[in-house]
Structure formats: C-alpha cells, structure tokens
Amino acid sequence: MNTEHLGPKIVVIGGGTGSFTLLSGLKHYARDITALVNMADDGGSTGQLRDELGALPPGDVRQCLVALSNTPKVRELFNYRFEEGSGLKGHAFGNLFLTALEKMTGSFGEAVELAGEVLNITGRVEPVTLSDVKLCIKTSDGTITRGEFNIANLTFNGQRPEIWLEPEPAINPAAAKAIAQADVIVVAPGNLYGSLAPALVVPGIGEALAAAKAKKVYICNLVTKPGQTDGFSVLDYADELERFAGTQFLDYVVYNAAKPSDDLLGKYAKEGEFAVEFDELGAKERHYKTIAARLISDEIWQGGQAHDPIAHARTLIRHDSDRAARQLMKIFFS
Amino acid sequence: MNTEHLGPKIVVIGGGTGSFTLLSGLKHYARDITALVNMADDGGSTGQLRDELGALPPGDVRQCLVALSNTPKVRELFNYRFEEGSGLKGHAFGNLFLTALEKMTGSFGEAVELAGEVLNITGRVEPVTLSDVKLCIKTSDGTITRGEFNIANLTFNGQRPEIWLEPEPAINPAAAKAIAQADVIVVAPGNLYGSLAPALVVPGIGEALAAAKAKKVYICNLVTKPGQTDGFSVLDYADELERFAGTQFLDYVVYNAAKPSDDLLGKYAKEGEFAVEFDELGAKERHYKTIAARLISDEIWQGGQAHDPIAHARTLIRHDSDRAARQLMKIFFS
Numbered sequence: 001m002n003t004e005h006l007g008p009k010i011v012v013i014g015g016g017t018g019s020f021t022l023l024s025g026l027k028h029y030a031r032d033i034t035a036l037v038n039m040a041d042d043g044g045s046t047g048q049l050r051d052e053l054g055a056l057p058p059g060d061v062r063q064c065l066v067a068l069s070n071t072p073k074v075r076e077l078f079n080y081r082f083e084e085g086s087g088l089k090g091h092a093f094g095n096l097f098l099t100a101l102e103k104m105t106g107s108f109g110e111a112v113e114l115a116g117e118v119l120n121i122t123g124r125v126e127p128v129t130l131s132d133v134k135l136c137i138k139t140s141d142g143t144i145t146r147g148e149f150n151i152a153n154l155t156f157n158g159q160r161p162e163i164w165l166e167p168e169p170a171i172n173p174a175a176a177k178a179i180a181q182a183d184v185i186v187v188a189p190g191n192l193y194g195s196l197a198p199a200l201v202v203p204g205i206g207e208a209l210a211a212a213k214a215k216k217v218y219i220c221n222l223v224t225k226p227g228q229t230d231g232f233s234v235l236d237y238a239d240e241l242e243r244f245a246g247t248q249f250l251d252y253v254v255y256n257a258a259k260p261s262d263d264l265l266g267k268y269a270k271e272g273e274f275a276v277e278f279d280e281l282g283a284k285e286r287h288y289k290t291i292a293a294r295l296i297s298d299e300i301w302q303g304g305q306a307h308d309p310i311a312h313a314r315t316l317i318r319h320d321s322d323r324a325a326r327q328l329m330k331i332f333f334s
Numbered sequence: 335m336n337t338e339h340l341g342p343k344i345v346v347i348g349g350g351t352g353s354f355t356l357l358s359g360l361k362h363y364a365r366d367i368t369a370l371v372n373m374a375d376d377g378g379s380t381g382q383l384r385d386e387l388g389a390l391p392p393g394d395v396r397q398c399l400v401a402l403s404n405t406p407k408v409r410e411l412f413n414y415r416f417e418e419g420s421g422l423k424g425h426a427f428g429n430l431f432l433t434a435l436e437k438m439t440g441s442f443g444e445a446v447e448l449a450g451e452v453l454n455i456t457g458r459v460e461p462v463t464l465s466d467v468k469l470c471i472k473t474s475d476g477t478i479t480r481g482e483f484n485i486a487n488l489t490f491n492g493q494r495p496e497i498w499l500e501p502e503p504a505i506n507p508a509a510a511k512a513i514a515q516a517d518v519i520v521v522a523p524g525n526l527y528g529s530l531a532p533a534l535v536v537p538g539i540g541e542a543l544a545a546a547k548a549k550k551v552y553i554c555n556l557v558t559k560p561g562q563t564d565g566f567s568v569l570d571y572a573d574e575l576e577r578f579a580g581t582q583f584l585d586y587v588v589y590n591a592a593k594p595s596d597d598l599l600g601k602y603a604k605e606g607e608f609a610v611e612f613d614e615l616g617a618k619e620r621h622y623k624t625i626a627a628r629l630i631s632d633e634i635w636q637g638g639q640a641h642d643p644i645a646h647a648r649t650l651i652r653h654d655s656d657r658a659a660r661q662l663m664k665i666f667f668s
Contacts, residue, residue, distance in 0.1 A: 077434060088421055097427075100411060100427040101411055118408060
C-alpha cells in the first residue's frame, strides 16, 4: 500500500452515469479516489456475459475505470462496442477485457485491478461485493421481481418497496476498508432502485457507513424516474438511501438549484420525467445539512458521438463534472 | 523516433511459432527489434474476424507482440482464449483487442502500435503489408487454391509452386524502413508456404532485402511438412526463400546439428515429418555461408498448459529461444 500522502481520501458509491460524471471531475482535484460499484447490472452486453460465461457484471466497473483513466486511446477502446460479428456485436470491448481477465485469473477483483493498471487510472475501482447476486424487489401486491433489467421497467410508484440481493452477498473487504479510511464519502446521483439501492443494501455497507469518520454526502438526482420516483423530492431520495443502508448516515445533501430551460423541461415532461424539487419545510426536520448549488451543465448534450462514454444515456439534463467535484472539495475543506 | 543508441537493429521476418521463439530470446540481448509479420492468416479466430468484421489478420501479430511483451499478466491475457459464450468461444482475447482497436482507429498499423504500448513491448511489430490479401498457390495441374487455411492442407510435394498474394499488396513503408536500417535480418523458421512465403512475396520486400546493408540470416526449419516439403534439405528451404523474394539475399543459413532422440524422431515419423537434413556437397555451391549449431531445446515440451503461448502448436522438437538468439548475436558481433 502506498503510504505517500495523496490528499483527501474520497469514496464514490454508485456505478452508473452519475458515478462516471463525479469521478471524471474528481480526478483533477484528488488522487486517492475509490469508486465503489454496485454489482446488480444484468442487462445488455453485461447481462449476456453473466448468462453465458458466468462472469461478474463488468459494465458499471468499466465505466468507472474509464472515468478515472488517464490514457485517452485505451479509454476510448474500453468503451468501444463491436458493431458486427456473430456474438461480438453489441459487446463493449472493456466488458470482454474484464471478463477475459476474470476467467484467466479466477478473480474479478484481480481483473479490475489489472484493468486499472492498463488504463492508468487515478485511484481505484472496487466492487461493493464480489458475490454473484441478483437484485430483488417486492412490490405491494406481494410480487417479487428478480434482476435489475426487469426491475428497471417496473412500476411501483410511492411504494418504497422492500429491496435486497440474492443470494445474500458479503461486502468486499476492500470496500469496507475504503469506507473506514475515507475523508469524504459521496453517494453519486443515479438510478435510485436500480443502481444506488444495490450498492447500499449489501449487508455491512450500512454498518461501515455508520461507523465511518468521513463527511457523508449525497449529490441528489436531477430528475424523477416515471413509475418509480414520480413526485419524489430531494428529501425523499435521501430518505430512501438511508432506508436502503438501514442507518441515518448522511451529513450533507447537495441539490441542484439552477432551473433548466423551459424548453428542456418540456421535453422531459413528455417522457414523464420532472425536475426533483426541494422541500424547504421538510429539510428543517432532517438530521443532515442541505446545500443548494448550481450543479447542472450549461451546455446541452446533443448526443451522437459514437464513443462518448455516456452516449447511450438518454439524459440531456446532466450534472456538470467539474461543478459537482468542486462542491465536494469545498465540503472536504469546510 | 527515438534516436538513442539501442544496440543492434534486428529484423525478424515470419509470423508464426518460429518468430515467437526467436523474439522471446532476442529481447534479452537487443532492444531495437522489429518483427515483420505476414498477413495471410485466415484460419480459426483470425479467419472469423476477417470474414465477419473485415478485419486484418490479428493472430500472428498478436503472437509477436506477446513474445516481445514485458508484462506477464497482460501477455497471458492476450493469449487467453474464451472457452464459452456464443461467438466469443475460441477467440484469443488479443485478436479481439487488435480488431477492436483497428475498427476504432480505422488503422491496423495504429492498432498494433497501441497494443505494443499496452503490452509494454521491447521493439515493435510491423505487418509486412497493410493490404487485405489472400495467399494464392498454383499447383502443377493448373489448379489455383486461395486462402492460407486451404493451402495448409494441400499436397504439392516437390513442385515448388507459384505463390502470390491477391490483390497485389503494397509493402508497409515501416517494414521497408526497418529492413533498410537493420544490422541483422533474420528469416525465422516457420511454415514455408503458409507463413514465410506470404511475407517474402510481398512486392518490394525482395528489393528491400537485396538493397539492405544488414547481415541476412535464415534459421532453418527443423522438420519437414508432409505433402509440401518432404525430403527438403536445409538448402532446399533456403533456395525456396530466395525464390519467393526473387533475389539471392541470404548471407548465412544456420541449421540445427543436434540430433533429437530416436524416440522423438519416431513420433514425428508417424506423422510423416522428418528432420531436415544438411547437404554438405550442395552447400559448397551456394553463395551463403552455412553454420551448424545446436539449436534445439533440451527439454521436451509436454504441452497442455492452457495459456502457454504456443500450446496450440503441435511441434515437440522446438528451437531453443536462447540458443537461437545467441547464435544471431554472434553473427552480429562477428
């Protein structure tokens, strides 16, 4: 272990686009960064590798590795998707890289570490668990749905459903250690039930968060997900995170206070998505501090660049990497 | 371009197991090594990537990159073959790596260069041509057979058939430059018609070899290939190389003078393969110098290690990397 002083120790919990955005920004201000990644993804290229090769899910790990990478070409390669070829089509190259390494070494953890070397990353990426798990959710009619991909399309608005992983996973010891040693722990914005929940419900994560001496922050989502978080306020999101973790761990909740253009909001409304509102009265009753900040990007993402790491994400209202990272650094130094 | 003095400039022409062996040995004694690789391979994983994705053949390039690599884990990864998964099964990971990079950058040359960086190689690997070619052979009954994979199983013993590439390729300028600047150029042992011919028949290679100031060496094959080189002596092999190149370019022909065990020779004889004999009388009439040396490995390869880079090769009588490399260095310093 490197004992050199590397500045603040920052842990980012999540896995999807929100983690990508935060990590891309943070690597310019901090070197000791640990991305903790949920292991519930089972759709697309990742799902196919899980099904056919019994691999652990590489997709979100890949995105976090790419966010922290300092070699542009290799970074681009990791997100390259094969466009042709029986069985190759649709696979992100980085997913094949991680899966081949996992199969070769017999260890997903080792695969992620070696990939980090090849990508020359700042910091490290750690799966929250190295167990092979499925996300499960129980909705109010008693139905249990298994698999993150299936859950993504489920409607259970306002239910705050029971959510867990099967079989019961063990926390990755490296993840527990990173949480214990951190100066700042941030839950990234992300899909509440599909991405943040599967990170926080891993047994041991809540205990680790409760015990951690770090400043614990949530950078709140910008828009609601239809059928799942309609009408959710900033506080609802934060409350759900603490319910998942089973502990009131948050010290700060940072939310966006800059209104996107009416035009953009109109486009979102057509899809049933709305800006997450802040509830001032409710905030007074919470144990955490709320911080209003301008967090969104000024430039509207136009999509379309084939190898843009987040080109497959639909979201046009995005967090600005640099603004979000600066906000976190400000909390660290405050 | 690095202008630092890196010792002797060595070019190795070939592509298959022989190149792998020589390069693995040479990298301990020289730093300025260029592996020139034939581009005719169209079987197995390589053939599938050519057919389905229109990629240039990565297989032999991969083996040479691996031979020159200094990072054991990544090296192992490049030769890892997927054992499961629709469409992934049978693919060497390094082939997918090179193909993804080629598709991403639009340049096979750039792909090979970047792969070399990732693998931390000593020297460089250059395709002899960047044209997409098929190997063609015309046997005595007038039949033309196309494709290296098809040619591998053809019988045309003693015919010294016409052999060419289609469409007519252009020499890779980097290959021509390496030949012009080399101190030692060695044609590696290898499949005479399937691997060495497609390197030497590229228009421009012969002219470059004829003009080169380097000491030009052939390390001769150890055993004959049934149906194609039955009864070939060391001189027959060397003569064929010069016929392919269209020029009497060889200065030295090094052949093995250590007899393998009777037991091992017996096993080979069952497959129709025999040790390549030396013709002392004929040698007196040749323009090149012949050198007898102990070149074979003392240890008999037992096969079976899943990720042994040459585990898929059948040959048990092998050149010893270190002995062959030392022999070449001796020629350089003589």
